[in-house]
Amino acid sequence: MTRKARQVVAILAVAWPLATFASDPSYARARVRPTPDPGTVLFLRKGCVACHTLDTDPDAVGTLGPDLSEIAQRMPAARIRAIIADPMSESATTSMPELDLSASQVDLLARFIMATPKPVPTPTPFRPRPKPTSGF
Helix, strand or coil: CCCCHHHHCCCCCHHHHHHHHHHCHHHHHHHHCCCCCHHHHHHHCCHHHHHHHCCCCCCCECCCCCCCCHHHHHHCCCHHHHHHCCCHHHCCCCCCCCCCCCCCHHHHHHHHHCCCCCCCCCCCCCCCCCCCCCCC
């Protein structure tokens, strides 16, 4: 085998598997991970999951703080931002710690909390009226 032939074989030995993996969509999907939402990252890193419950986050199972699942329906956005920025502004006896967030981080966290989808109400099952038991 000539030197040129050995080089071609060596290149193909490396390039062929790479070309095969690159053209396989299942391999490409397995290697790509979605970028997490910055608000989600803040919610986890600042420890909000330890005290609060949030329907969209299975790790958020805390009971010390309020359930944030429907907070956007109960409270205006400005008030949510104010509480995140300065927990003492809501109550002097709050157990929520100061989070030391920048204004952009407060906005990211507030948008994440407010973006939780409304829960879909479960329909009440149909129950027919009972028939009258009178003697008529």
